[in-house]
Amino acid sequence: MSSIASPSSPSKARTPTSTSEDEDRIMAGQNRSIGRMVHLYNSTDRDTTIVGLILTNGVTHTNLYNMVEIILVVTCEFTLRDGDDRTIPKDKAQLQPGKYFVYSV
Numbered sequence: 001m002s003s004i005a006s007p008s009s010p011s012k013a014r015t016p017t018s019t020s021e022d023e024d025r026i027m028a029g030q031n032r033s034i035g036r037m038v039h040l041y042n043s044t045d046r047d048t049t050i051v052g053l054i055l056t057n058g059v060t061h062t063n064l065y066n067m068v069e070i071i072l073v074v075t076c077e078f079t080l081r082d083g084d085d086r087t088i089p090k091d092k093a094q095l096q097p098g099k100y101f102v103y104s105v
Contacts, residue, residue: 037097040068043081046101059095061088068102077105 036052038059051071053059064080080088083099 038064038095039099040071041099041101043101043103050102055095055097060092061095062090062092064088064095064100065090072102079103079105 035054037055038053040050040053041048042050053064053067061080068074068078068080079102081101081103082088082096083101088100
């Protein structure tokens, strides 16, 4: 019968002494929006991205509205507008890559 040391055992615990280059690349503070094709902004701060989305087939305008309700604390009605200031309807149209801005009504 073999003995297996408990991972919580202080004598057997191992603490990493350094990070690899791969770990350094994924650490906080890095621009994590790279590769995302949809970017969401507050209409009053058009320079700060709230969230980015990697767009996949089947994501609709309605899906984006639903995601906003999950990501943000929504206390009033809101609309989404694209980078050309066009209101995005809450429908089943395919979401296009770009910048979207949240406007409270």
